[in-house]
Amino acid sequence: MHSAVSSIAPEWLVVPDDANDLVPGVWPASAVRDADGELVIGGVTAGELARTFGTPLQVLDETEVRRRAAQTRSAFDAAAAAHGTTARVYYAGKALLNTTIVRWVTDEGLNVDVCTGGELEVALAAGADAARLGFHGNNKSVAELERAVEVGIGTIVIDSEIEIERLAAIVSRTGTTQRVMLRVNSGVHAETHDFLATAHEDQKFGTPLALAPTLVARIRDIEGLEFAGLHCHIGSQIFGVAGFRESASRVLDLHQELLAGGDIPQLNLGGGFGIAYTRADTPTPIAELAEGIVAAVAEGCAARGIPVPALSFEPGRAIVGNAGVTLYEVGTIKDVALDTGSRRYVSVDGGMSDNARPALYGAQYSARLASRAGSGEPALTRVVGKHCESGDIVVDHEHLPADVAPGDLLAVAATGAYCAPLSSNYNHVPRPPIVAVADGAARVIVRGETLNDLLGRDAGIE
Known part of the structure; x- marks a missing residue:
């Protein structure tokens, strides 16, 4: 490799020895x-x-998608088992969603995360088990929530106080029980573009940590809503585990506080795992990410004297990118x-x-x-x-x-x-x-x- 010779080229760009080469990790393995x-x-x-x-x-x-899906599931299964818990991997459908991809990832043992009524219908049209779906979104309409409850969706991630009341009315009217999580903002800023960082306070997703106890108490008071745990997503295209470790620590403080009001079986730490777009990118191997994040949770729980919850993760780009x-x-x-x-x-x-x-x-x-x-x-x-x-x-x-x-x-x-x-x-x-x-x-x-x-x-x- 040679250093870039033009002053208009960025520092990270180097002149390749062969301009026809296919950099491993950037291209599919079959390329x-x-x-x-x-x-x-x-x-x-x-x-x-x-x-x-x-x-x-x-x-x-197709082989690359299936390989990465299976590899991710295996990595988190192994990491979780090593620390006495379990892990569930949701494919983040917003990265790329169609019925074929839903079938590929569910075949490989992944659940699917959707964030609109349209994405929900795609997953259902693919034959996905509604109980293996999670429903995100900062502005889920009443009609979307009604449809999700109607089909028996596995988990709805509540993003605001208004959604709590919307769901309360739906489960009261239908006599159903709905499993929910609460999305919180840990305040950890991912090292990424501002529009890709999703855990800082001044943005549309989630609720502040300080407000969460009040909202969780309200959820627990509603007959028909089952509080399953907290959700936090710190951003996208993230390398390394440092941001995840810090975010997990902050969320575990809240998790410990909320345990006084009842069991909390699950903790969802989102996704955002980075991939290589150019030869300058060095993404963290998925096994290293899985072990590092799960170990951080296990260590945090041990320090607080609380049990390690079941864990969930939501990679999308890392599966299909x-x-x-x-x-x-x-x-x-x-x-x-x-x-x-x-x-x-x-x-x-x-x-x-x-x-x-x-x-x-x-x-x-x-x-x-x-x-x-x-x-x-x-x-x-x-x-x-x-x-x-x-x-x-x-x-x-x-x-x-x-x-x-x-x-x-x-x-x-x-x-x-x-x-x-x-x-x-x-x-x-x-x-x-x-x-x-x-x-x-x-x-x-x-x-x-x-x-x-x-x-x-x-x-x-x-």
């Missing part, structure tokens, strides 16, 4: 180049995928000379409509030439979309072979999480299909939109 240099994912070549399904195309490696790859076709290319260096702009046939994260968060990604191996020297490149926004950036900083040309296929790694869910029809661009690959076969799991689909919603067309 390789064949003898002709073409990218292969799940045994299917990029060219075959593009010819069959078109571009842009979101490709999801690196399983996803988006394929684009290169359109126009232009080189821009700057006082501090030169940057190549490579435009592709998608953009912020299929991946809004760079525009929203300044998220970084990795790209590679997919239809062939490049032969040119690494060139500092910005991959951009086709939308009428200067912020329509797909990959902000990357080195691609200098011979990238119009008509080439480009692949962007780690697009399995929060790309399709945040997609839009900006500039009337149809959303792409999602295709699953495994063992040399590919199949559509979410149909792509067509221009007729978009026109069909326009009530002014006769």
Whole structure:
């Protein structure tokens, strides 16, 4: 590896020895180049995928999703057993949800977390057991809560005092019993983008620790509500266990206080486990995370002289993020000379409509030439979309072979999480299909939109 030579490149970006390499951990384990240099994912070549399904195309490696789901469940099971308790892993559906993924993760022993009525219906349509679902959200409507109670959802995570009263009315009217948890803010700030940090006080999720005893007392007073425990989520794309350890310590102080009013069987510490988007990222291995977090809870309980509760966790990105790859076709290319260096702009046939994260968060990604191996020297490149926004950036900083040309296929790694869910029809661009690959076969799991689909919603067309 060589140090970056351009002053317009960020410090973390280095010039690769080979601009065709596929960095392990960023790409699915099945991603390789064949003898002709073409990218292969799940045994299917990029060219075959593009010819069959078109571009842009979101490709999801089924084996990678299943492997990460099983690995995560096993890691937390083992860590919990080592400390005399149990663990339950919920797949955070907001990362990417469709009926196929629900079936994959439940097959591998995971529960599913949903946060809207729409996500709930997707999980149910997939045949998921409602008792294995959790329901989040800061503004669950009365209709959504009624539906959740009606289908027998396993747990509702209460986010505010208003939700307590809404549920009280529902269980009173229906004569049902509903298991609930209370989401609290530990005050621990994740080392991430402000919009991804979800446990600080000045934001929309959860309730302050100081208010929690009053709300829990109210929950316990309501016949038909079963208080199961506290929930805390400190953010997303987090590396290391330090933030989780500190948050757990603060929540355990409250947990201990609340034990005076009755048993508290469960503690949910959320998810947010980081993944690698570029070679500069070094995410914490899931086994190390599981052991570190569970050990922190066990040590905290021992210090307080209280039993270790059953634990729950909610990873999403860590399950599907690196399983996803988006394929684009290169359109126009232009080189821009700057006082501090030169940057190549490579435009592709998608953009912020299929991946809004760079525009929203300044998220970084990795790209590679997919239809062939490049032969040119690494060139500092910005991959951009086709939308009428200067912020329509797909990959902000990357080195691609200098011979990238119009008509080439480009692949962007780690697009399995929060790309399709945040997609839009900006500039009337149809959303792409999602295709699953495994063992040399590919199949559509979410149909792509067509221009007729978009026109069909326009009530002014006769």
